[in-house]
Amino acid sequence: MTEAQLEDCVVCGNHAVETSLVDGEIVKECEVCGNLSGSPEIVELMELQREAEGLGVSIYSFPLAQFIDGLPGLKLQGDSGGERSAGRLPFIAFELIDHRTYQLENIGQSLRLLRGELECEWKIEFTFEYELGFELRPRARKDQPPEQQVEAARRDMIKIWRRLQSFKGLAWWKQ
Ligand SMILES: [Zn+2]
Structure with missing residues (x-):
């Protein structure tokens, strides 16, 4: 859902600022310089997803992957x-x-805390490929078409990414 609005970009002054609805939040994007404005959470996600596109990696897993890499x-x-x-x-x-x-x-x-909020059941799997590794992944289900599970898991990954950012500041989080 998009509609053009007569509004100036705060960065470049161009008049073509596109308004769209992302996750129920209004985001404004300049068609010339690409400046995004709106809810900081959504803007951060969109910027990370742009970065992922530029790098040719998945826009669904990139935000959470970057977060985990930064721990x-x-x-x-x-x-x-x-x-x-x-x-x-x-x-x-x-x-x-x-x-x-x-x-x-x-x-x-x-x-564990997110169990009630997530669509998939997530687990941390132990792997060994020359060295010890771990994989965060959803448990596959037999009662749901695979493509639906992929979509649910993608939504979950964004949700996990968002919640981990706030969990990180809480008392139980081990520093
Ligand atoms: Zn602009």
């Missing part, structure tokens, strides 16, 4: 936004660089 002691190994047509579910793979488990506890506790 002390964790290093991103890879991420996927899943493939709808192939029914391949998204995942985020990481390793523990300091061999301590506190970030696993943080993520595990977050998933």
